[in-house]
Amino acid sequence: MKTKHLGLASLLLGASALATPALADVNIGLLNGITGGAAAMAPEITKSLQFAVDQINEQGGVLQGEKLVGIMADDGCSPQVAADAATKLVNVSQVIGVVGPLCSGALMAAVNSATIPAGVILISQAATSPEITTLKDNDLVFRTIPSDEYQGQALARTLLDRGTKKVAVSFINNDYGKGIAEAFKKEYEAKGGEIAGYEAHEENKSSYRADLAGLAQGGADTLVLLDYGDTSGLTVLREAIENGFFEKFVGAEGMKTSAPVKAIGADNLTTFMASAPVSTKSEALDIFNKAFAEAGGDINASYVGPSYDAVFLLALAIEKAGGDKSKLSESLRAVSNGEGEPILPGEWKKAKELITAGKAIDYKGASGELNFDANGDVPGSYALFKVAGDDWAVETEMK
Amino acid sequence: MDMHSFINFFLLPGIVQGSIYALGAIGITLVFAIMRYGHFAHGDLATFGAFIALAFTTVLGLSPYAALPLAVLATGVFAVALDRLFYAHLRAMPKIITTIASFGVALMLRSFVQVVWGVNTTSYTRGITRPENWFGIRVKSHEIVTLLVAIALVVALHLFLTRNKWGKAMRAMSDNPELALFSGVDNGKVIALTWIIAGGLCAASGFFLGLNTELKSLMGWNILLPTFAAAILGGVGRIEGAIVGGLIVGIAEELSVLVIPGEYKVMSAFGILLLVLLFRPTGLFRGKVL
Incomplete structure (x- = not known):
């Protein structure tokens, strides 16, 4: 009996030692309207989000080679569901930043109840309400999609x-x-x-x-x-x-x-x-379209470009801030303010090297230049x- | 506004919507009359029934109308299974536990529909049907069918409850379960029968909702509140109350747009409910108090 216990204990010990990774993952939340009013758009957006995460991990991951992990949650395109999902992402999954949600009402609920109080940055790729512009957000809410x-x-x-x-x-x-x-x-x-x-x-x-x-x-x-x-x-x-x-x-x-x-x-x-x-014609868009199509995505689907950009920008900001949650807004503005070495979609490795070397970079996204104004908005066509x-x-x- | 547009755009949609609510409310009221709890999975059971009908149209290639009786039957049997699986062993406990369990069943049903049929909006038939014009009254064929089938189901249910031995047993159990048991009524069978009827009517309400609009996984959940309002308004436990309540809620919602902004449509039904509960707490037809 005693040996049995001992054996079990050592087994558990061994298992927990194996389970502890050498480096922690960096978790980001992906609020996606899988059910509800925007459900038809969600599958391609999901592909685009995952595509960005995979690309970043293939090219060395974030910070000291940690893996970027996107934790997907359903915002149901509704305030109640989104508030619950965002609370869970922030408190249980302990995400450093959030991409999404797709719907404006869902975004309002998610940021007011969860992300702003917790000081977590949020970049939406599809919530277009003008109300978001005037939100008191402590500079924590951004959009890669222009306001309505x-x-x-x-x-x-x-x-x-x-x-x-x-x-x-x-x-x-x-x-x-x-x-x-x-x-x-x-x-x-x-x-x-x-x-x-x-x-x-x-x-x-x-x-x-x-x-x-x-x-x-x-x-x-x-x-x-x-x-x-x-x-x-x-x-x-x-x-x-x-x-x-x-x-x-x-x-x-x-x-x-x-x-x-x-x-x-x-x-x-x-x-x-x-x-x-619509995305304005640009070299960045062509590069994204080619890569996304090769990865099996539909380049004509709504919001795939802004979705990719949101993840890529969030990752750049994490890299720039050295993983410091409180510096993310500042870093996000720094990596896409029109000044510095241009970074195109997919150029994660290059961006990482430049950030490490302390040089300024400027992300030019698939959906546009993405230079945020004071309210965290971008102009559009x-x-x-x-x-x-x-x-x-x-x-x-x-x- | 002339008489015709009042009937076409306000009264008729209200009556159609009202009969959909009524079909659901009868089920809610029956479950309450026999088992004494509010069944909150009713909306999602309606969704399930609507999608079962969709499955019959896509897999067997039936027309939607031919799929309806099959879906009614299948959902009725399914409701009995739900009862055996989730509610039967809670029967002796306080009723609030079963009510809360029914919320859980609602979530499971909805997720099941989402997993099997997806989350996208769909419909039984593609394209649009323009209404036919009967002396200025514009009505679509599936609206007529909705009304006729709803009336037929209600008449059949009434005959069953008043003429058939089992129908009388159901009423006996609704009045006093213990007394019914001592008089030789098999409670288990009556409960199963109640679920077959409630589930079947539920499927019919989901089907007609889908036929008149679209099919989506949240469709039933969205009509749950007005359906409950209809059941309470008429007097819980009273079939005729559920029918009248359903019609009142449906018509009130549509007519309210004449006087209040459209976004407050939902409010009108609850306004009426509130007034009824204030001045006649047992509902219009003196039902059981919740």
Whole structure:
């Protein structure tokens, strides 16, 4: 009996000795909208995030050769789920920084309840609400995607340029919908357009005919629908087409998913267009596209570039700060402020050597220059897309 | 606004939505009447039923309407299995434990649906169906089917409860389980029967929700609160109460848009519920107090 215990004890001892790694891993959190309103975008975003993590580890990892580990958590595209997930990442997984979440409402909850109080830096690749710009974040919240303030304005100008002078606006009642709708309304009215109906709708209801009937009374033939294509946006669009409330439909990037095309059919969506951020043509984008395609990713999917950039930038900041959590914001600004030796996607080894040598670097991302302004935002460019076949094609650039 | 657009865009969607709530609320009310607890997995059971119907349409190539009876049956049997697995051994304990267990079952069901069918939004049929015009009343064929099937199910259930031996046994057990047991009613069988009926109605409500909108893993969870509101509004444990409650909640939600902004739609149903609970705590039809 005694020998048995001894044997067991030594076995445990041996196991724990084996389990202790030579170097600790560096954990970063990846808040991803695997379920909920942004679910259709999540698979390719996941690939892109993982691709960035793998690339960094293949080229020597971070700091003294530690492995960068991305811990994925589902934000459900909803405030409650995101707050829980972020709390777990910060307190249980002890992450040094977070990439994500995808949805603005989810981001608000995650940063206010978990990351800002804990002093953890967060870079979102897809949350576009203008509300995030004015967040009191102790310089801990950044974005590799431009704010909808710009997109709402660009959409308003593009519609007016194309001769649409009167629209009704229906938007989802959350941070994303409200933010972009307000930006759109302000610019559209300032430039002489008429808003004949402007109303929020609650997500996840099964009929919006009453809401739509109210909006249609204004007499506009175009509905600007600022919502997610996987949830209420799809229902609203379907009911508006079926009942002939409006003739033309314009959405933003939330509507530019495969779900409406699959569910409603391309032939019914000839008058449906959606705006979305596009990566400006650059050497960095070409390099990323080639490498990501080789790794099995879809380069035309939404947010893959910004996702990759967010992970890469976070890793650069960790490297620059020497793993010191309190210096991450400062370091993040330092590695992408337009000054220093340019670093392109995939050039992790080169960046690491330069940082070690104490030289300044400037990351040029797949999604753009990514020079953060005082609010942690980046400027962006947009295009208007239309449905072509089973996919989306660029109709026109937006200014 | 003229009469036609009032009926087309406000009343009709409200009635369709109301009958979907009613089908779910009958199940909730039945479970409460027989077993005395609130079953919170009801919404996700509806999701499960809707996706089972989807499986019948994709795997067997059936039309959605042909898949409905199969899904109703399958979900009914599945509900009995759920009861045997998770609720049966809690029967003697305080009811709140079973209620909390049903939350756990709800999460499991939802995850099961997400694992098997994925998290993306889907639908039974691709494309759109434009409504038919009957003298200015615009109604879609699947809305008519929703209403007809809901009415048929309710009538069948009523006949079963009043004419059939087992239906009478269910009512006896609802009134007084001990007395029913002493009179020779097999409680186990009645409980199984209750689950078959509740599960089947649940699948029907999920199916019609999916048919009228889209299928997604959270669809049932999203209608759980209004469904519960409908059951309580009508008086818990009263079938006719659940039907009236469902219709009131559905119609109130749609009509409320006339007076309050659309984003507060959900509030209207709860407003009515609050008033009923204040002035008539047993619900419209004098149900059991929760």
